[in-house]
Amino acid sequence: MSSRLPRITLADQVRDHIVMEIAQGRLAPGAPVRELEIAERLGTSQTPVREAFRKLAAVGLLETRIHVGTRVRDLTEKDLTDAVPVRAALEGIAGRLIAEGGLTADDELLDQMEQMESVARGGNRIALATACTAFHRRIITLAGNDSLSRAWESLGIEVMTLMALAHTEIDAVQAALSHLPVYAALTSGDPVLAERELSAHQFAFVPSSEGPPVADVAG
Amino acid sequence: MSSRLPRITLADQVRDHIVMEIAQGRLAPGAPVRELEIAERLGTSQTPVREAFRKLAAVGLLETRIHVGTRVRDLTEKDLTDAVPVRAALEGIAGRLIAEGGLTADDELLDQMEQMESVARGGNRIALATACTAFHRRIITLAGNDSLSRAWESLGIEVMTLMALAHTEIDAVQAALSHLPVYAALTSGDPVLAERELSAHQFAFVPSSEGPPVADVAG
DNA sequence: ACATCGTACGTTATCGATAATGCTTGACAC
DNA sequence: GTGTCAAGCATTATCGATAACGTACGATGT
Missing domain, CATH: 1.20.120.530 (GntR ligand-binding domain-like)
Structure with a gap:
């Protein structure tokens, strides 16, 4: 969108995208987010999405349960x-x-x-x-x-x-x-x-x- | 080695392993660490190692330069x-x-x-x-x-x-x-x-x- | 009716392979 | 001698596919 030659990794672009979706309410608190679904929607593979998920989980924006799923954390x-x-x-x-x-x-x-x-x-x-x-x-x-x-x-x-x-x-x-x-x-x-x-x-x-x-x- | 049924993800096991290697001096400060080399040594694929690297980089123990390589950070x-x-x-x-x-x-x-x-x-x-x-x-x-x-x-x-x-x-x-x-x-x-x-x-x-x-x- | 077990399903976790990038080295022109 | 460019190499970044795991549901027996 901005440049055809990405200067940062796909994972970071995905991360920023998800942040914006959450901030703008397109991803509601508590909503499940699936790695493969986001990957398909953004036209990437699962790997960068997964990396983005981990980073967002690290700052408390997402919540992952192993082998079960990830959801948008409900910020109280x-x-x-x-x-x-x-x-x-x-x-x-x-x-x-x-x-x-x-x-x-x-x-x-x-x-x-x-x-x-x-x-x-x-x-x-x-x-x-x-x-x-x-x-x-x-x-x-x-x-x-x-x-x-x-x-x-x-x-x-x-x-x-x-x-x-x-x-x-x-x-x-x-x-x-x-x-x-x-x-x-x-x-x-x-x-x-x-x-x-x-x-x-x-x-x-x-x-x-x-x-x-x-x-x-x-x- | 410890248990055949891992209760945590491979990535976390790899992370702990690397921490110990660094703490015990088997990985010296400044030494390069390659994802595929560690993966081979531990018998896993690149993916969990990469995830471990990211976590360790997040706490300042490793240092990654995009598309170039990762090394043990020299803690001054x-x-x-x-x-x-x-x-x-x-x-x-x-x-x-x-x-x-x-x-x-x-x-x-x-x-x-x-x-x-x-x-x-x-x-x-x-x-x-x-x-x-x-x-x-x-x-x-x-x-x-x-x-x-x-x-x-x-x-x-x-x-x-x-x-x-x-x-x-x-x-x-x-x-x-x-x-x-x-x-x-x-x-x-x-x-x-x-x-x-x-x-x-x-x-x-x-x-x-x-x-x-x-x-x-x-x- | 209730408990127990097994099985099918959804999602992540991991894999092996390929693409992309930055660095380095060496040739070449000036 | 020095600067520029191109090709090769080392490493990561990404991909597509498969395995592993946890859950939910239904069958089965009591």
């Missing part, structure tokens, strides 16, 4: 809220590391922020989710910690963000603008501030939760 | 130290959640602690690594947060622990005993204490690092 409220404190901790670490490194500016982060605001005003929530994910992934990358990257990727942020923006009433423009103070904190040179801001950012759109209890902080 | 000092703050954050969260849940005792944790002390005194460092991993995995499980579990698993703790205990001078008995205050904190009912203790536990054997900077805490 708990699944969504569970991810929040973990993300908060991980991105908090990223913020601290970046600020310790003395970051003063980053063009890619700036680009993604502009992109977010632009598409949010245009009402394109899927594009907003894409840009938002790219922004946060960039932060993780800037931290330069492979373990951190792997842990973050394991949360399947793409999907969560897509789902959250596609199926909730969150205000897109407000969500886009909420990244400005994040950028400011990252470039402030203050590790404690950066960690706190990055962490708090995760709780911004989860009204029911207000973050973990912390010991009293002076100031 | 940085890789080991990178994992520490991430583990600290994740297990800290686990500690907080468990204490909030009001855990008073857990037989499995107690069993693993006994096991650790026993095998440590016997000098079996591999068994110590196994028990230690089981202990910490149990903690993550007790937290009851799927995102947390996935993030933790993504760090490949098994391998890291195995490598650390197999190739360093860490005192086994001391390492085993260091889990007692962890258990005490978990069952104390104090979320802040549990989070702090679980987190600090990760820095115990990393002399060069003393943990992240924190805001001044009253008391």
Whole structure:
């Protein structure tokens, strides 16, 4: 579709395809997905589909029972809220590391922020989710910690963000603008501030939760 | 070899086999590993080996370049130290959640602690690594947060622990005993204490690092 | 009516073979 | 001497087919 010479593996293309199908509701939660059926529909063999299934199962989007079948995992409220404190901790670490490194500016982060605001005003929530994910992934990358990257990727942020923006009433423009103070904190040179801001950012759109209890902080 | 009726998939057996080969030094860091060669050696086809490779690459133990090859990742000092703050954050969260849940005792944790002390005194460092991993995995499980579990698993703790205990001078008995205050904190009912203790536990054997900077805490 | 066993079916898990890709080496032109 | 290109090689990526497994249903006996 995009190019006749695939730069990435078929398995990854299949994976992205399935993610989109789920995010857009064409694959409902709980619906069974069969490797051979998807393979036939996409014109591939079972092998890349199987690989895609494994990756999606690893981030909790699919659920496979050996020799029985695979189905779309029904993401409960708990699944969504569970991810929040973990993300908060991980991105908090990223913020601290970046600020310790003395970051003063980053063009890619700036680009993604502009992109977010632009598409949010245009009402394109899927594009907003894409840009938002790219922004946060960039932060993780800037931290330069492979373990951190792997842990973050394991949360399947793409999907969560897509789902959250596609199926909730969150205000897109407000969500886009909420990244400005994040950028400011990252470039402030203050590790404690950066960690706190990055962490708090995760709780911004989860009204029911207000973050973990912390010991009293002076100031 | 072990059983003629495999209860788990071949891919997982292959994965465990490769982990052991790496941990025991039979597969050196940087050494190339070819899917078909491993398949032949283990008497399977390429498919399960490939799946095992992907899982191991996901935890950073192998490194695959598309259409080129896979090699054992050379775990640098940085890789080991990178994992520490991430583990600290994740297990800290686990500690907080468990204490909030009001855990008073857990037989499995107690069993693993006994096991650790026993095998440590016997000098079996591999068994110590196994028990230690089981202990910490149990903690993550007790937290009851799927995102947390996935993030933790993504760090490949098994391998890291195995490598650390197999190739360093860490005192086994001391390492085993260091889990007692962890258990005490978990069952104390104090979320802040549990989070702090679980987190600090990760820095115990990393002399060069003393943990992240924190805001001044009253008391 | 109920329990037990066997059998048929759907799906994944595995296989063996082939296609596709990136790297390397060497020839060749300049 | 150096750069460019082409052919060959090593390895993965993908394919199509088969085997293995778990489930559900129905037959059978009590």
